[in-house]
């Protein structure tokens with residue numbers, strides 16, 4: 001932490017996790033002076049020295065862009081993924097996927113799809129951070145350790161102090177199911193921590209849902225929680241004026257959508273008599289932004305293939321993991337301008353990596369192009385993780401010597417063979 | 425470059441031109457006078473005998489924002505069925521009820537429309553709405569900000585703050601969100617639903633704020649008038665879809681005591697509760713009120729048969745209607761102490777009594793409201809039907825024989841209950857031009873759109889006359905956007921980017937401080953990162969922010 005100077009910049013938006021706290025104060029050099037959590041402050045404010053490469057050999061940026069365009073032009077089924085970047089970068093990425101008839105999926109979307117599949121099949125009844133902050137009198141969270149990746153979660157969603165619509169915020173009840181301990185800012189609040197095995201979350205949610213519906217399932221416990229404890233939770237939710245059920249999509253294992261669906265049913269039951277709503281915890285790597293931008297530009301969510309007939313969506317077949325496992329992609333364009341979508345190990349395909357950090361250890365990608373970090377190096381827009389609010393982030397420091405993702409993709413796109421170019 | 429459209433039949437109600445033959449000259453994107461020096465056009469389009477109108481303007485169409493995107497995610501089948509590949513420089517896209525942004529722009533242009541306005545911008549979602557609109561090519565855009573369920577305003581009203589403070593707040597938020605109008609949806613009801621109220625009548629108090637919708641509407645209508653917005657308060661009344669709700673609609677008009685207002689998707693608010701099924705048409709009552717009340721404008725919200733999705737800010741109503749979902753699923757969301765949204769897929773069936781009667785009620789309204797300047801052609805896309813049904817709707821209005829054929833095919837009880845078959849009125853081309861061009865531009869204050877006079881933006885649609893009005897309006901011969909030929913024979917020949925229309929308001933400095941504090945304290949975010957600016961909007965190189973300066977009245 002540095003010393004406040006007159007040229008310090010206020011209200012800066014943090015790019016390091018999906019909460020996108022926007023009250024940071026940074027120095028003219030981009031060093032965090034105030035507001036940053038341990039994750040944010042753990043990132044160096046130094047501009048990294050990075051060099052474009054082709055097959056590990058240093059080249060100029062133009063050479064690297066040319067090679068990327070050549071590879072994309074040749075590819076029949078490129079996978080455009082990673083997608084950890086700002087909204088303008090995402091717009092450009094969808095355009096490239098469209099232009100090259102590629103697959104489009106975020107690099108860390110597995111958990112997100114547990115929720116999206118249920119939303120598409122059954123629906124959803126959701127709330128958003130400011131409602132939780134001002135209205136929730138009971139908050140039940142199904143998650144293992146959300147605050148280790150979302151350090152300021154509790155400070156942002158359930159800060160101590162007054163709530164607009166709850167006369168007795170001190171009585172607000174917070175139940176953390178699955179977590180092993182409460183985070184520090186919650187000391188003093190009414191917090192109950194209940195260890196649980198969240199791989200059994202589907203069963204747990206069904207049992208809790210039955211209790212809320214007034215039935216008593218013939219089990220002594222579920223996911224390691226005694227039935228009497230579950231009865232108390234069900235009672236608290238029923239008695240709440242505005243109960244919020246939050247969950248970490250990624251903690252529910254491979255069939256996590258069943259758990260999400262059972263939680264949805266539970267929320268619907270609660271709403272027969274009182275108000276309650278769901279809150280998926282915000283996913284990392286700007287998944288929410290990638291989802292929104294892909295959806296409005298293509299009409300289909302992530303996991304879309306831009307075919308000769310138009311966009312085709314398949315939440316199973318077109319996941320990047322499945323595509324790589326099935327050998328259906330013949331090139332990978334991976335975008336990682338901010339944390340949350342680390343390039344996986346890919347041995348058998350050429351990779352074009354656009355990243356604000358050095359390539360991971362191991363064999364070098366076919367093409368590597370360093371890019372600027374959104375928010376730090378250039379004005380950007382982010383969707384916060386809940387997907388409702390998008391923020392304008394003014395840059396923190398004088399620009400890094402790298403182009404943004406959007407600019408880099410525009411350079412590449414302009415060099416794609418004719419017929420693959422877009423006028424817009 | 426000088427362009428001439430030669431020999432068309434001009435329909436320009438703003439200048440009382442009703443089918444007169446004439447030439448139109450275009451230079452630098454504008455309609456200009458015939459050059460006095462006898463200059464020859466660089467491009468000459470011989471359109472002898474063809475129908476020429478200004479580009480269509482859709483005053484109420486849910487084209488972009490978080491709610492629309494949620495609807496896209498929900499409407500899987502719509503996107504599986506309707507999709508198009510990238511070709512000839514166009515982007516790929518999908519969906520008809522909830523089209524992708526590129527598809528939206530292409531389809532509007534292909535029908536001769538050159539502007540559409542998103543009527544439900546949630547405060548906290550305003551940037552998202554603009555991001556989507558920035559990705560809609562071909563047309564001009566703008567948004568109406570939803571107020572009246574935002575806790576800051578409700579708190580101001582509950583604590584009896586003076587009207588001038590409300591005016592300042594409304595002006596600040598319209599400016600900060602880059603909108604051109606203000607809409608109120610189920611006044612007070614979206615907030616009340618968060619407190620577990622399930623219905624809210626116009627004179628019923630909300631449980632928490634002890635405010636009734638009457639007071640909220642009154643104050644907002646006043647604010648919209650006082651800050652000088654051209655478009656009057658855009659009102660989605662309480663009790664949407666509820667049998668007998670026409671009374672709420674009439675009461676809402678009384679509540680504003682003569683202030684100018686716009687009642688939106690009035691079809692959904694013109695229901696009686698008579699008959700065996702306790703559902704009947706009250707179109708005659710509503711039309712009579714409109715005819716007698718010059719301060720009231722309405723848009724239609726016509727429903728059409730087929731699959732669509734209802735997408736609304738009205739969480740209270742959508743939660744109540746979730747059971748009607750077809751397919752059976754729905755989304756509701758409480759949003760940021762600002763509002764909410766609700767999505768329910770819907771399939772209007774011509775053999776279903778209620779759906780069929782809704783269709784007749786909409787058409788009755790169209791035909792019973794006398795002044796075409798005060799009723800606007802909408803389907804409340806996608807709530808009543810996708811906007812792509814407009815050519816069909818225009819034929820229903822223009823062609824009595826066709827209308828009666830269709831009437832004969834719907835649910836018999838509904839057909840028997842309706843007066844539609846006895847109405848002889850047929851809209852003329854001139855009146856259609858009012859409904860879809862001249863009227864919307866006037867009520868939105870778009871001085872250089874919606875007409876063919878000198879100085880107007882050259883947004884022009886040219887149609888080949890046809891006995892079947894649907895055929896005619898479905899596939900224009902030529903469409904120009906800001907003077908550029910963008911559609912020929914219904915095909916896009918050039919991608920262009922329209923402007924975003926934004927009201928520029930004055931407001932006192934103290935309200936800004938107050939709102940900044942509210943954001944920091946209750947929303948946990950900074951107002952400075954929320955405010956939209958011209959620079960930000962235009963940074964992508966294709967959006968253009970057109971400011972409309974307001975003269976504050978109070």
Ligand code: SF4
Pocket residue numbers: 014015016017018019020021035036037038039040150151152153
């Ligand atoms: S909680 Fe997240 S957004 Fe907030 S400062 Fe830490 S890393 Fe940044």
Ligand SMILES: [Zn+2]
Pocket residue numbers: 484486543544689804807
């Ligand atoms: Zn609407």
